[in-house]
Amino acid sequence: MKLTFLGAGDMFSFNQGHNSVLVEFSSTNLVIDFPETNFKALREMGKDLNDIQNVFISHLHEDHINGLQLLGYYCGVHSEIKPNLFVHSTLYDLLWQTLRTGLEHSTFGPKSLSDYFNVQIFDDEFTVEGQTFRAIKTLHVPGMISHGLLCEPHFYYSGDSTLDEDFVVQISSNVKTIFHECHLQNEQLKSHTSLEEIMSLPKEVRDQMVLMHYEDRYTDIMEKNSLEERTGLKIAAAHTEFHFS
Structure with missing residues (x-):
């Protein structure tokens, strides 16, 4: 299984794609989140949009x-x-409410989300090519529904989330890599995880972490390398690959 970052940027990133990854199996794939910046990233990888099988x-x-x-x-x-x-x-229901204005009306009459996708509604977990992905409820913005993905024994992907230190420490022994968002800004953002919070984790947990969803400043290779050397942390970037056996 191979995981490739299509983008690693935050909402206001203009020099890199928004945060999303492509997980490739032997005969299928899964994209976690689907910002519009994925189109360019996929084309750069020699892939077309109709190559995407699961989202x-x-x-x-x-x-x-x-x-x-x-x-x-x-x-x-x-x-x-x-x-x-x-x-x-x-x-x-909230997803369809968000997309409905652009997708419902057509020259063939009203459409639903299932006219465009094979909608797979799940409660706790779903499976792609024999691999189980478990949705983990996270706290991002109060009142907003958000989930990370736990893919044991390979990785945890936080999505946009404040730090749940107890959970991250708990699952660190069950996965190889923890992909965690970190805004890497000087300001404290209540809906995201700060570098100070990441650095408060035990070293053995930090060694498993790859940071994502950060501001454009760290697309500068010198800034990125400097931060990685100073903290010992790893920072994802577009087209960064991770392999899991």
Whole structure:
């Protein structure tokens, strides 16, 4: 199994794609979140939109879902196969409410989300090519539904989330890598995880971590290398690959 970052930036990133990854198996794939910046990243990897077979949505902020409408339309025109769209049961109605204005009306009459995707509504976990992915409820913005993904024994992917220190320490012994968001800004952002919080974790946990969803400042290779050397942490970037056996 190979995981490749399509983008690692936050909502206001302009020099890199928004945070999303492509997980590739032997015969299928899964994209975690689908911002519009994925189109360019996939083309750079030699892939087309109709190559995407499975998508998981962590939450409904625009920088995580604003490519879904185009993906649905594109696959409807250029592919005979609809992508599977994995949506937590608590998120489905809100997702359709968000996308409905652009997707419901057509020259063939009213449409639903299932006309564009094979909607897979789940409660706790779903499976892709024999691998189980468990949705982990996270705290991002109060009142907003958000989930990370636990893929044992390989990785945990936090999505946008404040730090749940107890949980991260608990699962660190069950996975190889922890992909965790960290805004890397001087300001304290209540809806995200700060570098200070990451650095408060035990060293053995920090050694497993790869930071993502950060500001454009760290697309500068010298800034990125300096921070990694100073902290001992790893920072993801577009097209960074991770392999799991």
